[in-house]
Amino acid sequence: MGEQGFLCTGISKKFGGLGGDFLYSVIVIEELSQISEAGLAAPLHSDIIVPYINTYATEAQKQKYLPGCVSGDIITAVAMTEPDAGSDLASMTTTAVIEGDEIVLNGSKTFISNGIHSDLIIVAARDPLVENPHQAISLYLVESETPGFQKGRQLNKMGLKSQDTSELFFNNCRIPKTNQLGEKGSGFIMLMEKLQQERLVCAVMGIAAAEKILKSTMTLIQGKNTAGTFHIKSQVVQFALVEMATEVKIGRTFINKLIADHMEGQNVVIETSMAKYWTTDLARKTAETSLNLLGETGTLEKCPVVKDFRDVRVMSIFAGTNEIMKGIIAKCMGL
Ligand SMILES: Cc1cc2nc3c(=O)[nH]c(=O)nc-3n(C[C@H](O)[C@H](O)[C@H](O)COP(=O)(O)OP(=O)(O)OC[C@H]3O[C@@H](n4cnc5c(N)ncnc54)[C@H](O)[C@@H]3O)c2cc1C
Structure with missing residues (x-):
């Protein structure tokens, strides 16, 4: 690539x-x-x-x-999540302590995409002396060959099998002070500032997956018309496909608007949070309906939608779970 x-x-x-x-x-x-x-x-x-x-x-x-x-040549990963800190990042315990010209990292991260393949990891860690988590967290650039840094298990996920997700360990991992990213203590602010694009990327992935699943379903259903196999002439099947196509179209229209707004530099954090949860839920729903329509074909590993079904399942979890998205929107609505 x-x-x-x-x-x-x-x-x-x-x-x-x-x-x-x-x-x-x-x-x-x-x-x-x-x-x-x-x-x-x-x-x-x-x-x-x-x-x-x-x-x-x-x-x-x-x-x-x-x-x-x-x-x-450099594959990156971002390491925020810890065994006891998922949605609630403020509770992360990985520490970063300055010692002379170095920063010493200690702790562990988990569920890190590209963890195994990574050459450079942006690590979020806290200053143990600062109590307020929103001022304690900073971001650091850690090269994978750094002594004290170790890659752990590659996690065996239900989907996204070709993408590695792994544990990372920091055991007196010393990096030069110059590898701090941005201002010390501004980790949370940096993460917040980049959320809009992160969620929009997930939303684009969600709607693109739903579109692809719809297309595959149509091809599979139209490709087989022997009696008793796929009842494309059945109103039940037709209406299910019509509903899928309508929702996908609505999602695409919303996403295209958000892409344009984002490119114009508008603040669409609320809308991208809405889009992240809605399109990734839509992708899951579309995959579920598709497999149902495909009947026994939809239970076979060779059916392309089966892979999509597994891959889209995790989309509602990463980049902030869909419940967290709804919590953000509720807050922004003054609820
Ligand atoms: C495939 C995959 C790739 C990932 N890649 C990365 C990565 O590259 N880097 C990284 O740092 N992390 C990564 N993650 C971790 C991901 O960000 C976390 O899984 C996510 O933040 C949720 O944390 P958790 O799994 O601990 O769930 P928890 O936070 O324990 O949540 C469990 C359930 O409770 C709900 N919940 C939690 N808090 C609230 C709340 N306040 N209000 C309402 N509901 C709530 C959640 O929505 C969820 O349904 C990845 C995860 C997956 C599955």
Whole structure:
């Protein structure tokens, strides 16, 4: 993907990128969805993690890391989640302590996408001396060869099998002070600032998956018309497909508007939270309905929707669960 120019399309030409706008990213995300390609978690690398480096890194950090991120020689991961800190990131316990010119990291992370393949990890860790979690957390750049850093198990997920998700351990892992990303104590602020694009990327993935599932279902159903197999002439089947197509169209219209608003620099945090939960739920619902319509065909591993069914299941969990999205929206509605 790096060789073909499909990674980090938004990074400036100065660092080897295309200098493209967010629409380039959307095209890559959608094309990957069309072929059910989930390996490498490319949208996470290109459009969620690397933008942190692009926005908050020093010039020296950018020069060191961005060209590799664009070429694919550096695969990135972002490590926030811990065994006892999922939705509630404020309760993370991984510590970062300054010792002379170094920062010493201790703790563990889990469910980290690209964890096994990663060469560079953005790690969220807290200063144990600062009580307020919103001021205690900072972001650090950890290279995978750093002594004290260890990759753990690759987790055996129900879906996204070609994408690694793993544990990471930090045991007196010493990084140079210059590997702090952004201001000390501003980890939460940086995470918040990047949420809009993160959720929009997930929403694009959600609607693209729903579109792909609808297309596959139509092909499978129209491709077989022997009596007793798929009853395409049955009103029940037709109406189910019509409802799927209508919801997918509504979702696509909403997403296209959000993409345009995001590209214009508008604040659409609430709308992207709505879109993240709604489109990923839609993808799940579409997959479920599809398998039901496909009957016994939908129980076979060779049926393409079976893979999609498993892959879309986890979308409502990562990047902030769908319940967390609803909580944010409720707060913004003054509830
Ligand atoms: C495939 C995959 C990839 C991932 N990749 C990464 C990654 O690259 N980096 C990373 O840091 N993390 C990653 N994660 C972790 C992911 O961000 C967490 O799983 C997520 O934040 C939820 O945390 P949890 O699983 O501990 O669930 P919990 O927070 O324990 O939540 C369990 C349930 O309770 C609900 N819940 C929790 N709090 C509230 C609340 N306040 N209000 C209402 N409902 C609530 C949740 O919605 C959920 O249904 C990944 C997870 C998966 C599955």
